[in-house]
Amino acid sequence: MAAISFENVRKSFGAVEVLKDVSLDIADGEFLTLLGPSGCGKSTLLRIVAGLERNDAGSITIGDRRVDALPARDRDIAMVFQSYALYPHMTVAENIGLPLTMRRMNAWQRLPGLGALLPGTRAARKSVAKDVAEAAEALDIGPLLQRKPSQLSGGQKQRVALGRAMVRHPAAFLLDEPLSNLDAKLRVQMRAELTELQRRLGATMIYVTHDQSEAMTMSDRVAVMLAGKLQQVAPPRQLYDDPETLAVAEFVGSPKINVLSVAGGFHAVRPEAMEVVADDAPGAIAGRIRLVEHLGSESLVHVEVPDVPLPLIARLEAMSARDPKRGEAVGLRPLPGRVLKFDATGSRIRD
Amino acid sequence: MIDANPAENPGERRAAYALVSPAWVAFVVLLAGPSLAVVVLSLTDWQLGAPTMNFIGLGNYEQLFADRVFWKSFTNTFVYCLVVVPGSVFLGLGLALLIEGATFGRAFYRAAYFLPVTSTLIAMAVVWEFLLHPSVGLINVVLEQVGIRGGDWLKNPSRALFTLAGIGIWQSAGLNMILFMAGLKAIPPDLYEAAEIDGAASVWERFRCVTWPMLGPATLFVTVVSGIRSFQVFDTVEVLTKGGPNKATEVLLYTMYTEAFNFFRTGYGAAITVVFLVVVLALTLLQVKAGEKRTHYG
Amino acid sequence: MNRRGTLLGHILRHAVLIFGLVIMLAPFVWMISTSLKPPNEIFSTKLSLLPNNWAAAENYTKAFTKVPLLRYLLNGVIVTGGIFLLQLIVSLPCAYALAKLRFKGRDILFTMVLIGLMIPAQAPAIPRYVMLYEVGLLDSYAALIVPFVFSAFGIFLMRQFFKTVPDDLMHAARLDGLGEFEILCRIMLPLAMPAMLAFGVISIVTHWNDFFWPLIVIQTGDLATPPLGTLFFRNEEAGSDFGPLMAGTVVITAPLVLLFLAAQRRFIEGVTLSGMKG
Structure with missing residues (x-):
């Protein structure tokens, strides 16, 4: 687990400035929510941490490493997508195991067929299977491991996506509106489970949402973002009672x-x-x-x-x-x- | 994501160049290079294997446009298209409408009418040669039963080109049928209901008010595609008539083939290729225009 | 469309369709019928579908012994298989990059692909022939395969398909530690099977049936593809021994017809996508 910090991060798409000088420090093990209406730049900021987009200016540090120039796979970050982004042709076990396979087996060992003959492949596969089973156990999806994503309900897909993120113990979790495809009842239940999970793992999480009830119930701190600018970063209670700007006061509270x-x-x-x-x-x-x-x-x-x-x-x-x-x-x-x-x-x- | 910032990620760019490079090399060496070389060769007097090559400007083209055989070949190709395109387009449209409107047997009809498209044309040309045999061929034998003397289909100069066109229609009607079926599927069914409510009661009226206007762009597209395909007629000519009798079935690609690969007049053959290419590209631009129109209907 | 068709309408419709069918399929039926008949029945003017005396064995034996029919079919498999395999190797990475990666020159490259779609296969024939002549590769498998390794249609079709794969899937894969090449192999390819099949159908039909190019570059009978072999056979027979000749055409036509009957949906999909563009 690691702390994450942004310093003067800027990003434009063509003439549109999506992030205007964003600076933010997230503590190790903190649950931080980026809250804002759609199009405010919160997802872009998340993708920049992940390495899926490059920032135009400023710096991003994860732990004690500056990561701006690193490709996504070298940042030790896991992400849960709104669409879950499960690989449709792989089973649940393969989906969860893929990040481990990529890290624990070399290119030769990963070859289908031939790889099985190489030394170390069996041991590596076993260790992957063990960790996959463990993660599945923790998320209560053990019996689903051999299914394909198309055979799962929304909530189950959600858990598989979480499993894939959890299994390799990343430096931080990024969650991009992970609950918005679930029905209302399940959403409330997953909200509690996610918080529980975060406390148990002691993980640093950046959670992006436009739903203030998610932000208020789950976070250690909430960062309100409007039109590419961070308006205020504060614990939920303080954000509500003591807003810095009229915009925040108006955005938070229903x-x-x-x-x-x-x-x-x-x-x-x-x-x-x-x-x-x-x-x-x-x-x-x-x-x-x-x-x-x-x-x-x-x-x-x-x-x-x-x-x-x-x-x-x-x-x-x-x-x-x-x-x-x-x-x-x-x-x-x-x-x-x-x-x-x-x-x-x-x-x-x-x- | 907004895609206004290409080349922003060096790693991504490197990977992209590695991934496209084989295709890029193949494109330059196998397609772009040769296609441009044809144009250059058409300006020379080169013959394959000859030690010297001289630029003669438009000499080949002057010779070409003064050559009666070339004009015969050019006209024949157009006549062939003018028979095959309307024939196969209307047949294809008729088949698509008849089959899609049927309540049963649709898959069967579709497969059966499509069969000539997939079968190897050269093999079928040999079969047609047998069917068209003046004395024992199926066609003349059947005609004889109803009291018509069929005569010779391939050796009669006034008839040979049309015989080939008939085979062309037989071969491509099924393809046009499939393309029209795709067009028909794209027509929203509620349009028919709306037309019916608006008083278009008969089958014909519904065709006139809904099907035909909605199918218009598809028809343009199918027509141009058929034009391009039939302009490339070669196989049946080579197998059945060799351009004869007396140049009656000489077509552009066949002339190009004999000049470039039988007589090895490379430069001259290249000039014919350029003429061929210009016509096909003109037709293709028409197709692009048709395609643009087609997208209006999603 | 015709939900209220009368009984008469139905009968008429099917009558027309069946009449057309008889004409369309007559060449196939007569080809098979003739391949079963002895010469005296072939040359009789009496029409009959089935022979009185079956000569199928003689005709087919003669077809297989007069010319190396199996060899032609094998050549067809080698050439179409080789072309399609190489087309995939060249097209898929390019199509993926064009669809999903951002790099300078992407639009130019895609324009080139679109231009490539417009150029008919016969246009570059002369320079290709000269190139093969210069490197001494005329009359070889390479001469039949290499010129078609670049498929603008394949790149175009696969690009359109890759465009429909959600970006998130690719992003998830990058975070999971996959490089671009591995994303292509492990994620994109398994998803692209339907599009690859449609591409395969078009490629195989086009090159199995291609006659123009093999006619130009192949002299040796042993390297003939099925269409070219048919021509050799026809010339050998001087167009008179119809029984074995028709048996030969049955054998040459059968593989694609069977493939079509087995995979009709893919054929029709592929053909609709391409307008039968090679």
């Missing part, structure tokens, strides 16, 4: 944070920091309820306020004494100390 234009900048208030009060209460923003969403454990109250383009949203505990009705005139009031202030450029103003 429902979206309430933003109010004020002189010289913006005030932003999380829905759960909004109190529903009488429309004439002191300090309240008066409006009319447009929609109430009952989500069981909580309710979301959408309030239309004159001169504010989007309705403001307040989150009410289900147990709350209030039972707001559509069309009702109410006031919204931020809880004391829960207003986040930003200047006109979107930078945070701290008191």
